Amino acid sequence: MRSVMVQIPNTPTSADVARLAGVSRATVSYVLNNTSAVRISEPTRRRVREAARELGYVPHAAARSLRAGHSRMVLMPAPAIPVGPLYSRFLNELQWALGRLDYTVVQYGSVGLQGDEAARAWAELRPVAVLVPGAGLGPQGVHVLKRSGARAVVTLGPDRVEGAHALLMDHEAVGQCAGAHLYEGGRRRIGVVVPEEAGLEAYSRPRLAGVRQALQGTDATVTELPLAYTEEAAARLAARLAVPGRESGLDALFAYNDEYAMLLMRALQDEGVRIPQELAVIGADDLMLGRLLRPRLSTVHIELPSGRDLAELVDRAVRDPGGEPEVHRVLGASVVRRESS
Amino acid sequence: MRSVMVQIPNTPTSADVARLAGVSRATVSYVLNNTSAVRISEPTRRRVREAARELGYVPHAAARSLRAGHSRMVLMPAPAIPVGPLYSRFLNELQWALGRLDYTVVQYGSVGLQGDEAARAWAELRPVAVLVPGAGLGPQGVHVLKRSGARAVVTLGPDRVEGAHALLMDHEAVGQCAGAHLYEGGRRRIGVVVPEEAGLEAYSRPRLAGVRQALQGTDATVTELPLAYTEEAAARLAARLAVPGRESGLDALFAYNDEYAMLLMRALQDEGVRIPQELAVIGADDLMLGRLLRPRLSTVHIELPSGRDLAELVDRAVRDPGGEPEVHRVLGASVVRRESS
Numbered sequence: 001m002r003s004v005m006v007q008i009p010n011t012p013t014s015a016d017v018a019r020l021a022g023v024s025r026a027t028v029s030y031v032l033n034n035t036s037a038v039r040i041s042e043p044t045r046r047r048v049r050e051a052a053r054e055l056g057y058v059p060h061a062a063a064r065s066l067r068a069g070h071s072r073m074v075l076m077p078a079p080a081i082p083v084g085p086l087y088s089r090f091l092n093e094l095q096w097a098l099g100r101l102d103y104t105v106v107q108y109g110s111v112g113l114q115g116d117e118a119a120r121a122w123a124e125l126r127p128v129a130v131l132v133p134g135a136g137l138g139p140q141g142v143h144v145l146k147r148s149g150a151r152a153v154v155t156l157g158p159d160r161v162e163g164a165h166a167l168l169m170d171h172e173a174v175g176q177c178a179g180a181h182l183y184e185g186g187r188r189r190i191g192v193v194v195p196e197e198a199g200l201e202a203y204s205r206p207r208l209a210g211v212r213q214a215l216q217g218t219d220a221t222v223t224e225l226p227l228a229y230t231e232e233a234a235a236r237l238a239a240r241l242a243v244p245g246r247e248s249g250l251d252a253l254f255a256y257n258d259e260y261a262m263l264l265m266r267a268l269q270d271e272g273v274r275i276p277q278e279l280a281v282i283g284a285d286d287l288m289l290g291r292l293l294r295p296r297l298s299t300v301h302i303e304l305p306s307g308r309d310l311a312e313l314v315d316r317a318v319r320d321p322g323g324e325p326e327v328h329r330v331l332g333a334s335v336v337r338r339e340s341s
Numbered sequence: 342m343r344s345v346m347v348q349i350p351n352t353p354t355s356a357d358v359a360r361l362a363g364v365s366r367a368t369v370s371y372v373l374n375n376t377s378a379v380r381i382s383e384p385t386r387r388r389v390r391e392a393a394r395e396l397g398y399v400p401h402a403a404a405r406s407l408r409a410g411h412s413r414m415v416l417m418p419a420p421a422i423p424v425g426p427l428y429s430r431f432l433n434e435l436q437w438a439l440g441r442l443d444y445t446v447v448q449y450g451s452v453g454l455q456g457d458e459a460a461r462a463w464a465e466l467r468p469v470a471v472l473v474p475g476a477g478l479g480p481q482g483v484h485v486l487k488r489s490g491a492r493a494v495v496t497l498g499p500d501r502v503e504g505a506h507a508l509l510m511d512h513e514a515v516g517q518c519a520g521a522h523l524y525e526g527g528r529r530r531i532g533v534v535v536p537e538e539a540g541l542e543a544y545s546r547p548r549l550a551g552v553r554q555a556l557q558g559t560d561a562t563v564t565e566l567p568l569a570y571t572e573e574a575a576a577r578l579a580a581r582l583a584v585p586g587r588e589s590g591l592d593a594l595f596a597y598n599d600e601y602a603m604l605l606m607r608a609l610q611d612e613g614v615r616i617p618q619e620l621a622v623i624g625a626d627d628l629m630l631g632r633l634l635r636p637r638l639s640t641v642h643i644e645l646p647s648g649r650d651l652a653e654l655v656d657r658a659v660r661d662p663g664g665e666p667e668v669h670r671v672l673g674a675s676v677v678r679r680e681s682s
Contacts, residue, residue: 012488056488058464078436078448079429088424095419099452104462107419107448111440121445123399147353147397231632259630266633289600289630291572292607 012055021051028052032059071149074098074314075127077118078107081199084257086285086304093307094131101315103129116141123148129314130154134202137161152317156305156330158206165317166327167305171203173333175210177300178254178282179222181335187252187280188220191241193260196228204256207284211254223250227260231267238267241279251279252341258283258290258299265293265340280341295339303332353396362392369393373400412490415439415655416468418459419448422540425598427626427645434648435472442656444470457482464489470655471495475543478502493658497646499547501668506658508646510672512544516551518641519595519623520563522676528593528621529561532582534601537569545597548625552595564591568601572608579608582620592620593682599624599631599640606634606681621682636680644673 014032018025023044030038031048051057079087095105106125110118119141122130129152130145139162142153146163153164160166175192182190192211194204212222227237241250255261261283265275273279275295282298283290290297305328313326355373359366364385371379372389392398420428436446447466451459460482463471470493471486480503483494487504494505501507516533523531533552535545553563568578582591596602602624606616614620616636623639624631631638646669654667 056485058461058485058489060465060467078432078446081433083424083429088420088429091419092422095450096452099450105419105450105452106466107450109436109440109446109448111437111446120399124401125447126401144397144399148399229629231629262630262633288570288572289603292603292634 012057014057014059016055017048017051017057020055021047023048071126071128072103073125073127074103074105074129074131075122075125076105076107076131076133077122078109079133080111081197084259084285085287086302090304090307094310095307097308097311098314101311103311103314116144119144123150126150128152129318131156131310131314132164133157135159137164139163151321152314154310154314154317160325160327163325165313165325167310167313167330168327169305169331170329171206171331172210172213173331174284174300174302175207175212175254176214177210177333177335178207178284179211179214181282181298181337182252182254182280182341183215183218183220185252185280185341189223189250189252190215190220191223191225191250191253193225193227193253193255193264195256195260196226196233200256207254207256225253227256227264229260229263231263234263234267235270238264238271238273242268242271242273253279253281255281255283258285258287258297261297261299261340262290262293265297276339276341282335282341286336291338293340298338298341299336301332301334301336303334305330353398355398355400357396358389358392358398361396362388364389412467412469413444414466414468415444415446415470415472416463416466417446417448417472417474418463419450420474421452422538425600425626426628427643431645431648435651436648438649438652439655442652444652444655457485460485464491467491469493470659472497472651472655473505474498476500478505480504492662493655495651495655495658497671501666504666506654506666507668508651508654508671509668510646511670512547512672513551513554514672514674515625515641515643516548516553516595517555518551518674518676519548519625520552520555522623522639522678523593523595523621523682524556524559524561526593526621526682530564530591530593531556531561532564532566532591532594534566534568534594534596534605536597536601537567537574541597548595548597566594568597568605570601570604572604575604575608576611579605579612579614582609583612583614594620594622596622596624599626599628599638602638602640602681603631603634606638617680617682623676623682627677632679634681639679639682640677642673642675642677644675646671 014025014028018028028048030040031045098105108122113121115136116138119137123145126149130150131154133156135157142161142163145153155161155164156167156169192208215222227233255264261281265281275281284300286299286301290299355366355369359369369389371381372386439446449463454462456477457479460478464486467490471491472495474497476498483502483504486494496502496505497508497510533549535549556563568574596605602622606622616622625641627640627642631640
């Protein structure tokens with residue numbers, strides 16, 4: 001492995017640019033990498049840029065990062081499940097904020113790869129920082145990434161991982177909010193919807209646990225209600241819940257999020273269940289559509305970390321890779337009471 | 342630029358692995374890149390893999406692609422606006438299908454970069470294929486990507502771009518469907534919602550044009566209705582539309598998509614407008630939530646290209662980079678009539 005010359009036929013190299021512009025390859029490199037430390041006249045800079053444009057020459061990010069010792073790439077795994085509007089907005093804000101700090105965000109499609117094995121695949125791209133939402137990455141994965149040149153690894157999940165900065169996102173708080181709200185409203189037989197769709201356990205389990213925590217030591221009971229996101233499944237569950245003198249005798253539902261809540265509330269209304277008189281319903285995410293229903297849907301408003309704050313944490317960590325890992329608790333949760341609870 | 346040795350302190354190199362395993366660097370390279378052409382005993386392979394694991398050595402994707410002449414990276418620009426459930430599902434299927442063909446999908450956050458300038462930034466990562474949704478990339482951008490080693494460039498948008506494969510996604514068809522449906526239902530004064538949110542023009546303009554096309558030469562009129570995605574804006578628009586003897590005299594609405602349709606339908610109902618008797622409403626996207634409203638929302642069902650078909654097109658194009666660009670018309674649109682129209 002001696003040369004980094006690209007082997008693709010016809011691909012122009014910096015040597016071609018240097019020849020056309022009548023300058024050295026070092027000058028080409030200085031100009032195209034915007035090195036301000038070296039004084040090069042404006043006409044020469046212009047000549048190099050014009051030659052590069054004429055030849056269609058593009059610097060090789062990897063070769064450049066090899067020289068610089070690191071890249072400006074921030075890598076995130078691409079979401080493996082369709083994302084909701086809340087997370088989609090967070091991602092956009094984060095990309096924008098990192099872009100302003102001159103980083104490039106790359107979402108890596110880690111299909112079929114998990115945890116530390118995924119970390120090895122990410123490391124091959126030699127990112128300067130890695131952001132990992134959810135659980136799964138272990139200390140070994142963090143180590144592999146750092147050995148490969150990542151100056152910062154930041155996890156966004158329920159727990160700290162050794163060697164990594166942590167934005168602790170505690171979805172239990174979402175369930176705690178909902179559970180406490182229903183209890184304070186006098187409800188004692190509380191059903192908690194658990195989506196059957198794969199990939200949502202990372203959120204639904206802690207939300208369920210949060211409801212249990214909120215009700216621990218009280219006279220309230222918690223019933224798990226598995227539900228697939230289809231009208232048919234919602235109709236079946238609603239029919240079971242609507243039976244007069246039904247065994248479960250539920251008087252309240254925390255429906256995982258607003259989408260499941262909307263689906264189930266409609267099915268319950270079709271069964272003649274009066275909401276909230278007979279059954280209180282609360283969702284989570286504070287989607288606008290929940291306000292369009294009648295009764296208006298109560299919800300848990302979730303505050304994701306600010307994309308700008310996260311971008312600044314990444315930049316701080318990249319500049320000071322030896323610093324102590326930062327730990328921040330970032331997920332805010334608060335009840336928005338409307339008419340359904 | 343003579344050496345590709347990584348300059349990051351402590352980063353293990355293939356030379357370290359070779360030393361620990363007691364083999365040549367060539368052998369390390371053969372084993373870790375799974376080269377089957379070279380016969381290497383299983384014990385030696387194991388020794389190399391163990392040494393790599395012990396040292397935390399990860400091959401450098403860029404260096405490997407420099408040797409191979411190309412990478413296995415398929416690059417897509419990351420969406421610049423929050424994505425809906427339909428596109429999110431398409432992206433997931435596509436990533437999965439490309440993963441099965443041993444490609445890695447990388448979504449590049451091109452914040453602030455557009456068109457051919459963005460293409461130059463993408464080219465720095467030396468992807469083997471590039472998929473570009475929407476308009477914006479021109480022939481010059483395609484050229485830059487190809488000169489930098491991309492074997493296939495595929496656009497997903499309204500028009501062909503010279504040198505690129507094209508999946509033609511014609512959002513005019515969505516508007517045509519909706520317009521024809523409303524006309525056949527006897528409606529003649531048709532309002533078309535145009536979202537005020539930035540980034541949606543690429544879809545809303547052709548949808549509006551499609552409605553106009555469907556109604557060309559008839560006695561129907563088309564009225565543009567700008568609308569922001571807020572309850573307040575919807576209430577204002579609904580109040581204007583609900584005035585008795587109102588100037589516009591609209592009798593039907595194509596509301597851009599289901600989300601805007603749900604928002605506006607609720608506001609119209611709050612104003613006492615009877616749907617569909619006084620005003621027919623149709624959305625687009627066929628979201629499940631539209632079926633939960635009363636009256637149930639009519640919609641245009643949109644068929645995105647299959648992620649699997651697109652993955653196969655990419656693979657075909659990578660294997661035969663000199664082939665004639667393929668052009669496919671991929672967007673299906675059909676009316677799902679429910680109760681609101």
